[in-house]
Amino acid sequence: MPELPEVETVKNALAPHLEGQFIKSISFYTERLRQFLDVDLFNKAFSGKQITRLKRRSKYLIFEFDHQKWILSHLGMTGSWRLCPAREERKKHEHISILLEDGKDLRYCDPRRFGEFRIISAPTNRDNDPQALAHLGPEPFDEAYSQAYLWNLSRNKTKPVKNFIMDPKTVCGIGNIYASETLFRCGVSPLRKAQKLKKKDCLNLVVESQKVLKSAIAAGGTTIIDFQAPDGSEGWFHQELNVYGRTGEKCHVCDKLIKRVVQAGRSSFYCPGCQK
């Protein structure tokens, strides 16, 4: 479950190996991820081309090149990239292979195929967002993500606050688990309409969402549910979960039972005692 911190970690791990590298060829072992994968189109655009930079924006990885086409990669739910020797046998669910000139192979594995891999147009100024990502809201550690920003944006929003903060147009990187946990820490019910947020709630939302993301980054970009330490111990965050997945259990603070509701097709967990 790659959240923003994990994508950042992947980017940092891969960038030194990829930047400056030339691509020999690209192969696909599935017809499609979220979109149809056109092997000819990819090879025409990128074979023999140099990766100039690997960047992260939101939960996207961006492969930059010195021409008008870039590659956008999203790990979806279960996607991962790894570098291995080119002759290494392909593993189950490895759908993409990017052969590099130094003999290494960049492989994309994704059992549920929720990921994305597509060609996008480069922006005129390469420090700007490409058009394909122009709709995204600020990064969670951007100055633009502030109390005033959330306050203003939420004024005319009738949708539930849970959906509001999970919307990447509001802010990037708050997935389903982080949303529930952040709202618990803020004492805000996921069912409350966004326009009913108080100014203080907006400040709390900024501060608390940044806290959970920061903790995850400090833990090396591990996800909060399915992470297992190499020694087999449970993930760092497991004991810190206050509401997520705890339906029917007692709230750590007030002893009321944790409830589960479905919003926008996603489970939300909250404490009816602590969250109003």
Added chain:
DNA sequence: AGGGTGTCCTGGAGGC
């Protein structure tokens, strides 16, 4: 036009 729903996909869990 904003908000809600369905869809994509596979593996794991739980019920019978």
Added chain:
DNA sequence: TGCCTCCAGGACACCC
């Protein structure tokens, strides 16, 4: 044990 159903998740097309 095995089969079935349900559920998880992010993004986006679609409908009202």
